[in-house]
Amino acid sequence: MINFRALASIRRLSFWALATLGLPLLSSLLLASYYLQQVSTQGQQTAFMSAQVASASKRLDDALLDLERSTRQFRVLADDSRLQLYQSQRQRVAQTLTSYQQHTEDASLLEILEQLQQQLQLLTQQMAESESLQRDQLDHLFIGFAELSEQFDLASQALIEQLAADLQDTSQRAQQRLLLSMISLPFALAAAVLLVFFVTRPLQQLRPQIARLKSGEFEQAIQVSGATEVMAIADALDDMRLRLLSLEQQKTTFIRHISHELKTPLAAIREGNELLYDNSAGPLNAQQQEITEILRESSLRLQQLIEALLDFNLLLDMPGEQSHRSVELSALVEKVVANHRLSLSSQGLSYQLAFNEPAVMANQEQLRVIIDNLLSNAIKFSPPGGVISLGSFVEQGTVSLYIDDQGEGISEELQQRIFQPFVQGQVAKDPRLKGSGLGLTIAKELVERQHASLRYQRLADGSRFIVEGLKGGQLDEN
Numbered sequence: 001m002i003n004f005r006a007l008a009s010i011r012r013l014s015f016w017a018l019a020t021l022g023l024p025l026l027s028s029l030l031l032a033s034y035y036l037q038q039v040s041t042q043g044q045q046t047a048f049m050s051a052q053v054a055s056a057s058k059r060l061d062d063a064l065l066d067l068e069r070s071t072r073q074f075r076v077l078a079d080d081s082r083l084q085l086y087q088s089q090r091q092r093v094a095q096t097l098t099s100y101q102q103h104t105e106d107a108s109l110l111e112i113l114e115q116l117q118q119q120l121q122l123l124t125q126q127m128a129e130s131e132s133l134q135r136d137q138l139d140h141l142f143i144g145f146a147e148l149s150e151q152f153d154l155a156s157q158a159l160i161e162q163l164a165a166d167l168q169d170t171s172q173r174a175q176q177r178l179l180l181s182m183i184s185l186p187f188a189l190a191a192a193v194l195l196v197f198f199v200t201r202p203l204q205q206l207r208p209q210i211a212r213l214k215s216g217e218f219e220q221a222i223q224v225s226g227a228t229e230v231m232a233i234a235d236a237l238d239d240m241r242l243r244l245l246s247l248e249q250q251k252t253t254f255i256r257h258i259s260h261e262l263k264t265p266l267a268a269i270r271e272g273n274e275l276l277y278d279n280s281a282g283p284l285n286a287q288q289q290e291i292t293e294i295l296r297e298s299s300l301r302l303q304q305l306i307e308a309l310l311d312f313n314l315l316l317d318m319p320g321e322q323s324h325r326s327v328e329l330s331a332l333v334e335k336v337v338a339n340h341r342l343s344l345s346s347q348g349l350s351y352q353l354a355f356n357e358p359a360v361m362a363n364q365e366q367l368r369v370i371i372d373n374l375l376s377n378a379i380k381f382s383p384p385g386g387v388i389s390l391g392s393f394v395e396q397g398t399v400s401l402y403i404d405d406q407g408e409g410i411s412e413e414l415q416q417r418i419f420q421p422f423v424q425g426q427v428a429k430d431p432r433l434k435g436s437g438l439g440l441t442i443a444k445e446l447v448e449r450q451h452a453s454l455r456y457q458r459l460a461d462g463s464r465f466i467v468e469g470l471k472g473g474q475l476d477e478n
Contacts, residue, residue: 035174042170046163056100057156060116063093064149068142071127086127093120108155116148202230210237211451218245262306270299324450326473327364329355329401333390336371343379347386354391357399359473366446370454373439374403374465381407381463398452399470406462415456419444 067089073082097120101113123141202224209222222238224230275281277292284292330353337344337351344351360367371390378388386406393400410418421441440454443465447454452469 039167039171039174042167046167053104053156053159056096056104057153060093060096060100060152061149063089063096064145067093068145071123071138071142090120090124106155106159109152109159112148112152112155116145116152119144119148202234206230206234206237209234213237213241213244214448218242218248263303266299266303266306270296270303273299324361324363326359327362327367328359329357329392332364332368333371336368336375337390339372340375340379343376344388347379347382348384349379349382349386349388351388351390354389357392357394357472360392360399360401361471361473362450363446366449370443370446370467371401371403373443374467377439377465378403378405378407378463381405383407386462394472395468398468399472401467401470402464404459404462404464409458409463410456415458418456419454 067086070082070086070089073085094117097113097117101110101117104110104113119141123145126138126141205224206222209220209224212220213222218241222234222241224234273292273295276284277289277296333353333355343349375388375390382388382405388406389402389404391402393402419440421438444454447467450467450470452467454465454467457464457466
């Protein structure tokens with residue numbers, strides 16, 4: 001079996017395919033053109049010769065008939081005008097016979113024309129001795145002319161039939177040769193199919209492996225078999241995978257180390273500040289108490305940011321598509337909303353659910369974090385007494401999940417950056433709900449791991465975040 005992996009490159013495959021496809025097709029076209037030209041030329045020649053032979057036969061018959069008429073008239077009337085007419089007709093017949101002998105190559109016709117020449121010479125000799133020419137001799141001469149003319153007609157018809165038969169044979173031979181040349185076309189088609197297969201198969205193998213890279217799965221090596229160019233691309237992608245894996249590991253290690261290094265002194269700072277805040281080290285005046293309050297809130301804020309970074313890192317390390325399964329949307333959203341009931345109640349917010357699709361295929365924990373972060377964002381920027389709407393709809397065969405709020409919305413300038421880390425919009429309605437600036441970044445990253453997309457839409461009375469491209473799923477009856 002041919003080792004295409006070792007021998008085949010796209011350039012080489014293209015060259016051999018061109019040779020395999022082009023040469024048979026070109027040969028077939030050239031043969032077809034040659035045979036059709038041959039049939040056309042012979043057909044034209046046959047038609048011309050047939051018309052020429054038929055015309056010659058008729059003209060010879062007419063000339064002999066006129067010669068006989070003028071000869072008999074001269075024998076009866078014996079005047080000079082009839083003699084001139086006879087001589088004119090005799091010369092016409094002689095010229096006709098000479099012309100036919102020069103333009104025909106058929107042996108039977110040449111033989112008949114030679115006999116007619118001899119018969120014409122005999123007539124000329126006997127007419128020169130007009131006194132001895134009897135009527136019965138004249139009849140005998142023209143009977144000979146009539147028999148030879150009939151033989152000429154039959155030979156002409158036979159020649160026409162022979163030309164037609166030759167044309168038919170040529171056409172049949174051309175058809176047979178064309179059919180033989182067409183036999184190569186299936187092989188050319190097979191070569192084209194093989195070329196397409198050996199070029200597209202490795203590309204199809206690359207597609208799911210590139211999708212794994214996109215979703216952050218760097219553990220599995222990229223391997224394909226096929227053309228050398230595609231294998232070179234696969235090797236480059238695998239090198240990129242190893243580089244990304246190394247960077248991912250370095251990032252994870254760095255975040256863990258820096259978080260640990262920050263949490264240890266931060267814990268000491270918070271503990272010392274709490275001792276000062278509680279007056280354990282002695283009473284404080286009002287200004288000192290205010291400073292310890294600021295330190296307390298800032299250290300707590302810093303601790304929350306560090307924990308958010310750790311949570312972000314853990315979420316990125318979660319498995320992707322391997323753990324996708326059918327997730328019931330309404331039940332999952334109810335659980336997320338239950339975790340935010342205190343925040344909803346404190347601002348007098350209400351919510352509405354409108355799920356047209358019961359379930360989707362997704363990673364349940366990642367989808368929960370997505371909904372949680374988007375709902376937290378909606379709560380932060382909703383006015384007191386506002387309504388938050390959560391729902392889904394089906395569009396172009398995929399499921400879209402949306403969360404609406406009745407806040408002031410996001411400016412056009414900020415819309416381009418809201419999914420970047422630590423980017424925050426306007427101040428939340430409740431300062432206690434101030435976030436870390438990572439919620440939308442985490443949500444977008446996890447949405448992309450579901451092979452979906454997250455986008456923002458400005459509404460007339462608020463904002464909408466839409467998760468698009470989720471796959472529909474069936475509810476688990478258990």
